[in-house]
Amino acid sequence: xxxxxxxxxxxxxxxxxxxxxxxxxxxxxxxxxxxxxxxxxxxxxxxxxxxxxxxxxxxxxxxxxxxxxxxxxxxxxxxxxxxxxxxxxxxxxxxxxxxxxxxxxxxxxxxxxxxxxxxxxxxxxxxxxxxxxxxxxxxxxxxxxxxxxxxxxxxxxxxxxxxxxxxxxxxxxxxxxxxxxxxxxxxxxxxxxxx
Amino acid sequence: xxxxxxxxxxxxxxxxxxxxxxxxxxxxxxxxxxxxxxxxxxxxxxxxxxxxxxxxxxxxxxxxxxxxxxxxxxxxxxxxxxxxxxxxxxxxxxxxxxxxxxxxxxxxxxxxxxxxxxxxxxxxxxxxxxxxxxxxxxxxxxxxxxxxxxxxxxxxxxxxxxxxxxxxxxxxxxxxxxxxxxxxxxxxxxxxxxxxxxxxxxxxxxxxxxxxxxxxxxxxxxxxxxxxxxxxxxxxxxxxxxxxxxxxxxxxxxxxxxxxxxxxxxxxxxxxxxx
Numbered sequence: 001x002x003x004x005x006x007x008x009x010x011x012x013x014x015x016x017x018x019x020x021x022x023x024x025x026x027x028x029x030x031x032x033x034x035x036x037x038x039x040x041x042x043x044x045x046x047x048x049x050x051x052x053x054x055x056x057x058x059x060x061x062x063x064x065x066x067x068x069x070x071x072x073x074x075x076x077x078x079x080x081x082x083x084x085x086x087x088x089x090x091x092x093x094x095x096x097x098x099x100x101x102x103x104x105x106x107x108x109x110x111x112x113x114x115x116x117x118x119x120x121x122x123x124x125x126x127x128x129x130x131x132x133x134x135x136x137x138x139x140x141x142x143x144x145x146x147x148x149x150x151x152x153x154x155x156x157x158x159x160x161x162x163x164x165x166x167x168x169x170x171x172x173x174x175x176x177x178x179x180x181x182x183x184x185x186x187x188x189x190x191x192x193x194x195x
Numbered sequence: 196x197x198x199x200x201x202x203x204x205x206x207x208x209x210x211x212x213x214x215x216x217x218x219x220x221x222x223x224x225x226x227x228x229x230x231x232x233x234x235x236x237x238x239x240x241x242x243x244x245x246x247x248x249x250x251x252x253x254x255x256x257x258x259x260x261x262x263x264x265x266x267x268x269x270x271x272x273x274x275x276x277x278x279x280x281x282x283x284x285x286x287x288x289x290x291x292x293x294x295x296x297x298x299x300x301x302x303x304x305x306x307x308x309x310x311x312x313x314x315x316x317x318x319x320x321x322x323x324x325x326x327x328x329x330x331x332x333x334x335x336x337x338x339x340x341x342x343x344x345x346x347x348x349x350x351x352x353x354x355x356x357x358x359x360x361x362x363x364x365x366x367x368x369x370x371x372x373x374x375x376x377x378x379x380x381x382x383x384x385x386x387x388x389x390x391x392x393x394x395x396x397x398x399x400x401x402x403x404x405x406x407x408x409x410x411x412x413x414x415x416x417x418x419x420x421x422x423x424x425x426x427x428x429x430x431x432x433x434x435x436x437x438x439x440x441x442x443x444x445x446x447x448x449x450x451x452x453x454x455x456x457x458x459x460x461x462x463x464x465x466x467x468x469x470x
Contacts, residue, residue, distance in 0.1 A: 068442070069442045069444060070442050070443045071417060071420075071447045083441075086413075086442060087227070089224075089226035089227055090226060091224055091225060091226045092225070097224045097226050097227060098413045098442050099224075099227040099267065099413060099414070100269055100410045100413070100440075101230075101267050102269055113230065116230070117226040117227075117230065120229070121226075
Protein backbone atom coordinates (compact mmCIF):
# COMPACT_ATOMS: atom_id res chain seq x y z
CA UNK A 1 0.00 0.00 0.00
CA UNK A 2 1.81 3.12 -1.10
CA UNK A 3 -0.90 5.65 -0.24
CA UNK A 4 -0.37 6.14 3.48
CA UNK A 5 -3.71 7.61 4.34
CA UNK A 6 -4.19 5.21 7.25
CA UNK A 7 -1.82 5.49 10.19
CA UNK A 8 -0.58 8.88 11.24
CA UNK A 9 3.18 9.07 11.19
CA UNK A 10 4.87 10.53 14.26
CA UNK A 11 8.54 9.86 13.66
CA UNK A 12 11.11 9.38 10.92
CA UNK A 13 14.37 7.47 11.27
CA UNK A 14 17.18 7.99 8.78
CA UNK A 15 20.45 6.12 8.32
CA UNK A 16 23.34 7.26 6.14
CA UNK A 17 27.04 6.56 5.76
CA UNK A 18 29.45 7.48 2.94
CA UNK A 19 28.03 10.56 1.23
CA UNK A 20 25.73 11.29 4.16
CA UNK A 21 26.26 15.04 4.49
CA UNK A 22 25.34 15.84 0.90
CA UNK A 23 22.36 13.48 0.98
CA UNK A 24 21.01 14.93 4.23
CA UNK A 25 21.64 18.43 2.90
CA UNK A 26 19.29 17.62 0.03
CA UNK A 27 16.52 16.54 2.40
CA UNK A 28 16.54 18.26 5.78
CA UNK A 29 16.63 21.93 4.63
CA UNK A 30 13.31 21.38 2.80
CA UNK A 31 11.45 20.64 6.01
CA UNK A 32 9.34 23.53 7.29
CA UNK A 33 10.01 25.17 10.63
CA UNK A 34 6.80 23.77 12.09
CA UNK A 35 7.48 20.22 10.87
CA UNK A 36 5.27 18.16 13.17
CA UNK A 37 7.29 14.93 13.27
CA UNK A 38 10.43 13.96 15.16
CA UNK A 39 13.45 12.76 13.20
CA UNK A 40 16.28 10.58 14.46
CA UNK A 41 19.39 10.23 12.35
CA UNK A 42 22.35 7.87 12.50
CA UNK A 43 25.37 8.77 10.41
CA UNK A 44 28.51 6.63 10.61
CA UNK A 45 31.29 8.79 11.97
CA UNK A 46 34.81 8.31 13.29
CA UNK A 47 34.52 7.45 16.99
CA UNK A 48 37.27 9.67 18.29
CA UNK A 49 36.15 13.00 16.91
CA UNK A 50 33.64 15.51 18.14
CA UNK A 51 30.85 15.63 15.58
CA UNK A 52 29.88 18.90 13.95
CA UNK A 53 27.02 17.30 12.04
CA UNK A 54 24.24 18.84 14.10
CA UNK A 55 25.78 22.31 13.86
CA UNK A 56 26.58 21.94 10.18
CA UNK A 57 23.13 20.77 9.12
CA UNK A 58 21.32 22.82 11.74
CA UNK A 59 22.73 25.96 10.13
CA UNK A 60 21.09 25.00 6.82
CA UNK A 61 17.76 23.90 8.27
CA UNK A 62 14.59 25.52 9.51
CA UNK A 63 14.04 22.59 11.86
CA UNK A 64 16.24 22.39 14.94
CA UNK A 65 19.17 19.95 14.88
CA UNK A 66 20.67 18.55 18.08
CA UNK A 67 23.21 15.92 19.04
CA UNK A 68 21.60 13.56 21.53
CA UNK A 69 22.59 13.44 25.19
CA UNK A 70 21.48 11.04 27.90
CA UNK A 71 17.78 11.45 28.86
CA UNK A 72 17.01 13.50 25.73
CA UNK A 73 13.27 14.20 25.45
CA UNK A 74 11.68 13.69 22.01
CA UNK A 75 9.98 16.76 20.58
CA UNK A 76 8.34 17.34 17.20
CA UNK A 77 10.18 19.44 14.64
CA UNK A 78 13.61 18.43 15.90
CA UNK A 79 16.26 16.36 14.13
CA UNK A 80 18.20 14.23 16.62
CA UNK A 81 21.68 13.07 15.63
CA UNK A 82 23.38 10.08 17.28
CA UNK A 83 26.66 11.16 18.91
CA UNK A 84 29.86 9.47 17.73
CA UNK A 85 30.70 6.21 19.55
CA UNK A 86 27.22 5.65 21.01
CA UNK A 87 24.20 3.76 19.78
CA UNK A 88 21.02 5.82 19.66
CA UNK A 89 17.79 4.10 20.69
CA UNK A 90 14.18 5.13 21.07
CA UNK A 91 13.19 4.43 24.67
CA UNK A 92 9.57 5.59 24.43
CA UNK A 93 7.63 8.10 22.36
CA UNK A 94 8.90 10.72 24.80
CA UNK A 95 12.49 9.72 25.38
CA UNK A 96 15.69 8.78 23.55
CA UNK A 97 18.46 6.63 25.03
CA UNK A 98 22.14 6.05 24.35
CA UNK A 99 24.21 2.91 24.74
CA UNK A 100 27.88 2.04 24.45
CA UNK A 101 27.27 -1.61 23.71
CA UNK A 102 29.47 -3.36 21.14
CA UNK A 103 29.48 -1.98 17.61
CA UNK A 104 27.02 -3.76 15.30
CA UNK A 105 28.43 -4.52 11.81
CA UNK A 106 31.50 -2.53 12.91
CA UNK A 107 29.32 0.51 13.50
CA UNK A 108 28.56 2.50 16.61
CA UNK A 109 26.19 4.24 16.21
CA UNK A 110 24.36 1.53 14.32
CA UNK A 111 21.45 2.23 11.98
CA UNK A 112 19.96 -1.20 12.72
CA UNK A 113 19.91 -0.52 16.47
CA UNK A 114 18.09 2.81 16.02
CA UNK A 115 15.60 1.43 13.48
CA UNK A 116 14.78 -1.71 15.49
CA UNK A 117 14.17 0.22 18.71
CA UNK A 118 12.09 2.85 16.86
CA UNK A 119 10.02 0.15 15.15
CA UNK A 120 9.32 -1.40 18.53
CA UNK A 121 8.06 1.88 19.99
CA UNK A 122 6.34 3.56 17.01
CA UNK A 123 5.08 0.56 15.01
CA UNK A 124 2.92 1.85 12.16
CA UNK A 125 3.61 5.49 13.03
CA UNK A 126 7.17 5.33 11.69
CA UNK A 127 8.99 5.97 8.42
CA UNK A 128 12.44 4.42 7.96
CA UNK A 129 14.80 5.80 5.31
CA UNK A 130 18.13 4.28 4.28
CA UNK A 131 20.38 6.61 2.29
CA UNK A 132 23.79 6.35 0.65
CA UNK A 133 26.47 4.16 2.26
CA UNK A 134 29.09 1.53 1.57
CA UNK A 135 28.05 -1.27 3.91
CA UNK A 136 24.93 -3.19 4.88
CA UNK A 137 23.94 -1.44 8.11
CA UNK A 138 20.27 -0.46 8.01
CA UNK A 139 19.09 -3.52 6.07
CA UNK A 140 17.91 -5.48 9.11
CA UNK A 141 16.60 -2.26 10.65
CA UNK A 142 14.51 -1.32 7.62
CA UNK A 143 13.08 -4.81 7.59
CA UNK A 144 12.08 -4.38 11.24
CA UNK A 145 10.39 -1.04 10.46
CA UNK A 146 8.43 -2.68 7.68
CA UNK A 147 7.53 -5.71 9.79
CA UNK A 148 6.12 -3.42 12.49
CA UNK A 149 3.89 -1.77 9.92
CA UNK A 150 5.94 1.36 9.24
CA UNK A 151 6.86 2.77 5.85
CA UNK A 152 10.21 1.71 4.33
CA UNK A 153 12.11 3.94 1.92
CA UNK A 154 15.56 3.74 0.35
CA UNK A 155 17.47 6.23 -1.73
CA UNK A 156 17.63 4.96 -5.32
CA UNK A 157 20.84 2.91 -5.31
CA UNK A 158 21.73 3.94 -8.87
CA UNK A 159 21.77 7.59 -7.80
CA UNK A 160 23.48 7.17 -4.42
CA UNK A 161 27.13 8.16 -3.91
CA UNK A 162 27.60 4.69 -2.42
CA UNK A 163 24.97 2.21 -3.54
CA UNK A 164 25.75 -0.77 -1.26
CA UNK A 165 23.70 0.34 1.73
CA UNK A 166 20.41 1.25 0.00
CA UNK A 167 20.86 -1.82 -2.22
CA UNK A 168 21.28 -4.14 0.78
CA UNK A 169 18.26 -2.53 2.46
CA UNK A 170 16.18 -3.01 -0.68
CA UNK A 171 17.18 -6.66 -0.88
CA UNK A 172 16.31 -7.24 2.80
CA UNK A 173 13.07 -5.33 2.44
CA UNK A 174 11.86 -5.72 -1.16
CA UNK A 175 8.67 -3.74 -0.56
CA UNK A 176 10.65 -0.61 0.32
CA UNK A 177 10.09 2.29 -2.05
CA UNK A 178 13.17 3.55 -3.89
CA UNK A 179 13.16 7.32 -4.31
CA UNK A 180 15.44 10.15 -5.33
CA UNK A 181 16.54 12.56 -2.61
CA UNK A 182 14.13 15.17 -4.00
CA UNK A 183 11.27 12.69 -3.85
CA UNK A 184 12.15 11.80 -0.27
CA UNK A 185 12.13 15.49 0.70
CA UNK A 186 8.75 15.96 -0.98
CA UNK A 187 7.40 12.80 0.66
CA UNK A 188 8.33 14.07 4.13
CA UNK A 189 6.80 17.49 3.49
CA UNK A 190 3.61 15.81 2.33
CA UNK A 191 3.56 13.62 5.44
CA UNK A 192 3.68 16.77 7.51
CA UNK A 193 0.59 18.13 5.80
CA UNK A 194 -1.31 14.94 6.64
CA UNK A 195 -0.62 15.21 10.35
CA UNK B 196 -3.63 0.45 22.92
CA UNK B 197 -2.96 -2.56 25.17
CA UNK B 198 0.64 -3.50 25.80
CA UNK B 199 2.20 -5.91 23.40
CA UNK B 200 2.43 -9.43 24.81
CA UNK B 201 6.19 -9.28 24.51
CA UNK B 202 6.34 -6.16 26.68
CA UNK B 203 4.35 -7.91 29.40
CA UNK B 204 6.65 -10.92 29.24
CA UNK B 205 9.68 -8.64 29.36
CA UNK B 206 8.53 -6.99 32.59
CA UNK B 207 7.59 -10.33 34.15
CA UNK B 208 11.03 -11.72 33.34
CA UNK B 209 12.74 -8.79 35.09
CA UNK B 210 10.41 -9.21 38.05
CA UNK B 211 11.21 -12.94 38.22
CA UNK B 212 14.97 -12.28 38.14
CA UNK B 213 14.58 -9.77 40.95
CA UNK B 214 12.36 -11.91 43.17
CA UNK B 215 14.44 -15.03 42.81
CA UNK B 216 18.00 -13.66 42.63
CA UNK B 217 17.76 -10.03 43.86
CA UNK B 218 19.34 -8.65 40.71
CA UNK B 219 17.20 -5.63 39.99
CA UNK B 220 17.03 -4.55 36.34
CA UNK B 221 13.50 -3.17 36.62
CA UNK B 222 14.70 0.43 36.56
CA UNK B 223 17.00 0.04 33.58
CA UNK B 224 16.35 1.79 30.28
CA UNK B 225 14.07 -0.50 28.32
CA UNK B 226 15.25 -0.17 24.73
CA UNK B 227 18.80 -1.32 25.24
CA UNK B 228 17.92 -3.91 27.90
CA UNK B 229 15.29 -5.45 25.64
CA UNK B 230 17.80 -5.65 22.84
CA UNK B 231 20.27 -7.51 25.05
CA UNK B 232 17.59 -9.80 26.49
CA UNK B 233 16.51 -10.60 22.95
CA UNK B 234 20.09 -11.65 22.19
CA UNK B 235 20.04 -13.80 25.32
CA UNK B 236 16.73 -15.34 24.33
CA UNK B 237 18.20 -16.28 20.95
CA UNK B 238 21.35 -17.62 22.63
CA UNK B 239 19.26 -19.88 24.88
CA UNK B 240 17.07 -20.82 21.91
CA UNK B 241 13.91 -19.71 23.68
CA UNK B 242 10.99 -18.65 21.51
CA UNK B 243 9.64 -16.16 24.05
CA UNK B 244 10.69 -14.22 27.14
CA UNK B 245 8.26 -16.42 29.10
CA UNK B 246 10.23 -19.52 28.11
CA UNK B 247 13.44 -17.82 29.14
CA UNK B 248 11.80 -16.86 32.44
CA UNK B 249 10.91 -20.49 33.07
CA UNK B 250 14.50 -21.52 32.49
CA UNK B 251 16.08 -18.80 34.60
CA UNK B 252 13.75 -19.56 37.52
CA UNK B 253 14.51 -23.27 37.49
CA UNK B 254 18.16 -23.30 36.39
CA UNK B 255 20.37 -21.00 38.47
CA UNK B 256 23.24 -21.61 36.04
CA UNK B 257 21.26 -19.77 33.39
CA UNK B 258 21.27 -16.64 35.52
CA UNK B 259 25.06 -16.36 35.55
CA UNK B 260 25.09 -16.44 31.78
CA UNK B 261 22.18 -14.05 31.55
CA UNK B 262 24.06 -11.48 33.64
CA UNK B 263 26.73 -11.42 30.93
CA UNK B 264 24.08 -10.33 28.46
CA UNK B 265 22.40 -7.89 30.82
CA UNK B 266 25.47 -5.91 31.78
CA UNK B 267 27.35 -3.95 29.15
CA UNK B 268 31.08 -4.57 29.30
CA UNK B 269 32.66 -2.44 26.68
CA UNK B 270 35.47 -0.13 27.62
CA UNK B 271 39.03 0.82 26.83
CA UNK B 272 42.05 1.97 28.76
CA UNK B 273 41.84 5.78 28.76
CA UNK B 274 38.55 5.76 26.83
CA UNK B 275 37.86 9.41 25.88
CA UNK B 276 41.42 10.70 26.39
CA UNK B 277 40.24 14.28 26.94
CA UNK B 278 38.41 13.17 30.10
CA UNK B 279 41.62 11.77 31.57
CA UNK B 280 43.53 14.84 30.40
CA UNK B 281 41.09 17.04 32.30
CA UNK B 282 41.47 14.85 35.41
CA UNK B 283 45.23 15.08 35.09
CA UNK B 284 45.42 18.81 34.50
CA UNK B 285 42.51 20.15 36.51
CA UNK B 286 41.51 17.64 39.20
CA UNK B 287 44.89 16.22 40.20
CA UNK B 288 46.19 19.58 41.52
CA UNK B 289 43.27 19.57 43.99
CA UNK B 290 43.80 15.94 44.94
CA UNK B 291 47.46 16.61 45.66
CA UNK B 292 46.41 18.65 48.68
CA UNK B 293 45.00 15.54 50.42
CA UNK B 294 47.28 13.31 52.54
CA UNK B 295 45.29 10.22 51.63
CA UNK B 296 42.78 9.54 48.88
CA UNK B 297 40.04 7.14 47.94
CA UNK B 298 38.73 6.70 44.42
CA UNK B 299 35.57 4.82 43.49
CA UNK B 300 35.06 3.49 39.98
CA UNK B 301 31.37 2.58 39.98
CA UNK B 302 30.43 0.01 37.35
CA UNK B 303 34.08 -0.89 36.74
CA UNK B 304 33.33 -3.84 34.44
CA UNK B 305 36.62 -5.49 33.40
CA UNK B 306 38.71 -2.79 35.05
CA UNK B 307 39.85 -0.64 32.13
CA UNK B 308 38.77 2.65 33.69
CA UNK B 309 40.20 1.77 37.11
CA UNK B 310 43.60 0.78 35.74
CA UNK B 311 43.66 3.95 33.64
CA UNK B 312 43.27 5.92 36.86
CA UNK B 313 45.95 3.89 38.67
CA UNK B 314 48.41 4.58 35.83
CA UNK B 315 47.46 8.25 35.78
CA UNK B 316 47.84 8.52 39.56
CA UNK B 317 51.22 6.79 39.41
CA UNK B 318 52.39 9.22 36.74
CA UNK B 319 51.21 12.11 38.88
CA UNK B 320 52.78 10.81 42.09
CA UNK B 321 49.47 10.12 43.84
CA UNK B 322 49.25 6.35 43.66
CA UNK B 323 50.90 5.58 46.97
CA UNK B 324 48.45 7.61 48.98
CA UNK B 325 45.37 6.30 47.14
CA UNK B 326 43.03 3.36 47.49
CA UNK B 327 41.04 2.45 44.37
CA UNK B 328 37.63 0.77 44.72
CA UNK B 329 36.21 -0.91 41.64
CA UNK B 330 32.63 -2.12 41.99
CA UNK B 331 30.27 -3.95 39.67
CA UNK B 332 27.36 -6.39 39.88
CA UNK B 333 28.91 -8.73 37.33
CA UNK B 334 31.12 -11.28 39.09
CA UNK B 335 32.76 -12.47 35.90
CA UNK B 336 33.69 -8.92 34.98
CA UNK B 337 35.16 -8.41 38.45
CA UNK B 338 37.28 -11.53 38.01
CA UNK B 339 38.50 -10.20 34.69
CA UNK B 340 39.23 -6.87 36.33
CA UNK B 341 41.29 -8.57 39.01
CA UNK B 342 43.20 -10.54 36.39
CA UNK B 343 43.94 -7.41 34.35
CA UNK B 344 44.41 -9.28 31.09
CA UNK B 345 43.31 -7.71 27.81
CA UNK B 346 43.43 -8.83 24.19
CA UNK B 347 46.69 -7.77 22.60
CA UNK B 348 44.96 -6.35 19.55
CA UNK B 349 43.40 -3.66 21.74
CA UNK B 350 46.80 -2.36 22.86
CA UNK B 351 47.44 0.01 19.92
CA UNK B 352 44.18 1.82 20.71
CA UNK B 353 44.97 1.88 24.45
CA UNK B 354 48.45 3.24 23.71
CA UNK B 355 47.09 6.00 21.50
CA UNK B 356 44.43 6.88 24.10
CA UNK B 357 47.05 7.02 26.84
CA UNK B 358 49.28 9.28 24.77
CA UNK B 359 46.38 11.63 24.03
CA UNK B 360 45.45 11.74 27.71
CA UNK B 361 48.80 13.43 28.36
CA UNK B 362 50.52 10.22 29.49
CA UNK B 363 53.95 10.90 30.96
CA UNK B 364 55.37 7.42 30.40
CA UNK B 365 55.06 4.66 27.85
CA UNK B 366 52.06 2.37 28.28
CA UNK B 367 54.36 -0.56 27.52
CA UNK B 368 55.87 -0.05 31.01
CA UNK B 369 52.64 -1.36 32.49
CA UNK B 370 52.03 -4.65 30.68
CA UNK B 371 53.75 -7.75 29.36
CA UNK B 372 52.65 -9.32 26.12
CA UNK B 373 52.22 -13.06 26.18
CA UNK B 374 50.22 -15.52 24.07
CA UNK B 375 48.13 -12.89 22.32
CA UNK B 376 47.29 -11.14 25.57
CA UNK B 377 48.53 -8.10 27.40
CA UNK B 378 48.92 -8.81 31.11
CA UNK B 379 48.90 -5.71 33.26
CA UNK B 380 51.66 -5.37 35.82
CA UNK B 381 50.65 -6.82 39.19
CA UNK B 382 51.83 -3.69 40.96
CA UNK B 383 48.92 -1.78 39.40
CA UNK B 384 46.50 -3.77 41.49
CA UNK B 385 48.32 -3.47 44.80
CA UNK B 386 46.13 -0.58 45.86
CA UNK B 387 42.97 -1.73 44.09
CA UNK B 388 39.98 -3.44 45.68
CA UNK B 389 37.37 -5.00 43.43
CA UNK B 390 34.03 -5.86 44.92
CA UNK B 391 30.42 -6.68 44.28
CA UNK B 392 28.22 -3.62 44.73
CA UNK B 393 24.93 -2.60 43.16
CA UNK B 394 24.03 1.03 42.54
CA UNK B 395 20.41 -0.13 42.53
CA UNK B 396 20.20 -1.93 45.86
CA UNK B 397 23.37 -1.31 47.92
CA UNK B 398 24.45 1.59 50.12
CA UNK B 399 27.46 3.89 50.46
CA UNK B 400 30.55 2.02 51.71
CA UNK B 401 33.31 4.61 52.00
CA UNK B 402 34.10 8.31 51.92
CA UNK B 403 35.87 9.06 48.67
CA UNK B 404 37.38 12.10 46.93
CA UNK B 405 36.74 11.01 43.35
CA UNK B 406 33.92 8.97 41.82
CA UNK B 407 34.34 7.97 38.20
CA UNK B 408 31.18 6.46 36.75
CA UNK B 409 31.23 6.57 33.00
CA UNK B 410 28.57 5.20 30.66
CA UNK B 411 26.71 3.48 33.46
CA UNK B 412 23.93 6.01 34.08
CA UNK B 413 22.87 5.84 30.41
CA UNK B 414 21.44 2.39 31.15
CA UNK B 415 19.32 3.63 34.07
CA UNK B 416 15.95 5.36 34.05
CA UNK B 417 15.69 8.69 35.78
CA UNK B 418 14.62 7.34 39.17
CA UNK B 419 17.52 4.93 39.25
CA UNK B 420 19.91 7.65 38.09
CA UNK B 421 18.76 9.76 41.03
CA UNK B 422 19.49 6.90 43.40
CA UNK B 423 22.97 6.32 41.96
CA UNK B 424 23.92 10.00 41.94
CA UNK B 425 22.56 10.22 45.51
CA UNK B 426 25.02 7.49 46.52
CA UNK B 427 27.86 9.38 44.84
CA UNK B 428 26.85 12.58 46.61
CA UNK B 429 26.74 10.87 50.00
CA UNK B 430 30.00 9.07 49.38
CA UNK B 431 31.98 12.11 48.23
CA UNK B 432 33.76 14.30 50.74
CA UNK B 433 33.19 18.04 50.50
CA UNK B 434 34.71 19.41 47.29
CA UNK B 435 35.03 15.84 46.00
CA UNK B 436 34.80 15.15 42.26
CA UNK B 437 32.35 13.19 40.13
CA UNK B 438 33.25 12.21 36.56
CA UNK B 439 30.53 11.01 34.18
CA UNK B 440 30.48 9.74 30.57
CA UNK B 441 30.82 12.10 27.62
CA UNK B 442 27.06 12.25 26.98
CA UNK B 443 25.89 12.04 30.59
CA UNK B 444 25.09 15.00 32.79
CA UNK B 445 23.32 16.05 35.96
CA UNK B 446 20.95 18.38 34.09
CA UNK B 447 17.88 16.31 34.95
CA UNK B 448 19.14 15.02 38.28
CA UNK B 449 17.40 15.88 41.52
CA UNK B 450 20.88 16.20 43.03
CA UNK B 451 22.08 18.74 40.46
CA UNK B 452 22.19 21.56 43.01
CA UNK B 453 24.59 19.59 45.23
CA UNK B 454 27.29 19.88 42.55
CA UNK B 455 28.97 22.55 40.47
CA UNK B 456 30.15 22.04 36.89
CA UNK B 457 33.90 21.77 37.30
CA UNK B 458 35.03 20.84 33.78
CA UNK B 459 31.86 21.20 31.79
CA UNK B 460 32.85 19.69 28.46
CA UNK B 461 34.38 16.64 30.17
CA UNK B 462 31.40 16.15 32.50
CA UNK B 463 33.42 16.52 35.67
CA UNK B 464 31.44 17.85 38.62
CA UNK B 465 32.53 19.00 42.05
CA UNK B 466 30.46 18.54 45.17
CA UNK B 467 29.67 21.82 46.83
CA UNK B 468 31.54 22.73 49.99
CA UNK B 469 28.55 23.31 52.23
CA UNK B 470 26.57 20.31 53.36
